[in-house]
Amino acid sequence: SYVLTQPPSVSVAPGQTARITCGGNNIGSKSVHWYQQKPGQAPVLVVYDDSDRPSGIPERFSGSNSGNTATLTISRVEAGDEADYYCQVWDSSSDHPQVVFGGGTKLTVL
Amino acid sequence: EVQLVESGGGLVKPGGSLRLSCAASGFTFSSYSMNWVRQAPGKGLEWVSSISSSSSYIYYADSVKGRFTISRDNAKNSLYLQMNSLRAEDTAVYYCARDPSSSSPVGQWFDPWGQGTLVTVSS
Numbered sequence: 001s002y003v004l005t006q007p008p009s010v011s012v013a014p015g016q017t018a019r020i021t022c023g024g025n026n027i028g029s030k031s032v033h034w035y036q037q038k039p040g041q042a043p044v045l046v047v048y049d050d051s052d053r054p055s056g057i058p059e060r061f062s063g064s065n066s067g068n069t070a071t072l073t074i075s076r077v078e079a080g081d082e083a084d085y086y087c088q089v090w091d092s093s094s095d096h097p098q099v100v101f102g103g104g105t106k107l108t109v110l
Numbered sequence: 111e112v113q114l115v116e117s118g119g120g121l122v123k124p125g126g127s128l129r130l131s132c133a134a135s136g137f138t139f140s141s142y143s144m145n146w147v148r149q150a151p152g153k154g155l156e157w158v159s160s161i162s163s164s165s166s167y168i169y170y171a172d173s174v175k176g177r178f179t180i181s182r183d184n185a186k187n188s189l190y191l192q193m194n195s196l197r198a199e200d201t202a203v204y205y206c207a208r209d210p211s212s213s214s215p216v217g218q219w220f221d222p223w224g225q226g227t228l229v230t231v232s233s
Contacts, residue, residue, distance in 0.1 A: 092217070
């Protein structure tokens, strides 16, 4: 089955840039979506189709995807960005497609 | 405003059954595929099942296949998850989530999500 690998944690100072990676075999050939989840809340979509932002999501959130790594980049990090972030793809390599989530990355704002 | 409200969670014994519901409002429910995603306490997200707008496409995670059944009633703007043969490892908050497709949900994303309902499987 397809596996997505994320670093368990990323730390960044306010105002700096955070990069959260999501590794998978030839992930560049898939559409990657990213979610932000704050404690006690439901996940919120922050990037879809590798690099598109839903309405209401700040331009500071961006995404890229190539080769074996997709990346969520958060520029000018704010305290309110502290959360868990998950990447997600569909694995349709078999006759029964499955959704795969990465293990999640806890973003800490120092 | 788009709203998804889950209900039906609770405490159930191993081997028991439970039926979750998700009431949708603020959008044309019959035009969208829907999904269930769960999150065990302190753990990450795990996809459970997806269903297309007309129920033509239905997919399950290997971990629940044969035990869980997803369904929908477009006339009632509702999504369901029938859970049988429940195990301790099914303990989680269960979220329903919309995706942007009307046909096959493969490749799509989840937006928005409901607030979730907690299912606890314990003796």
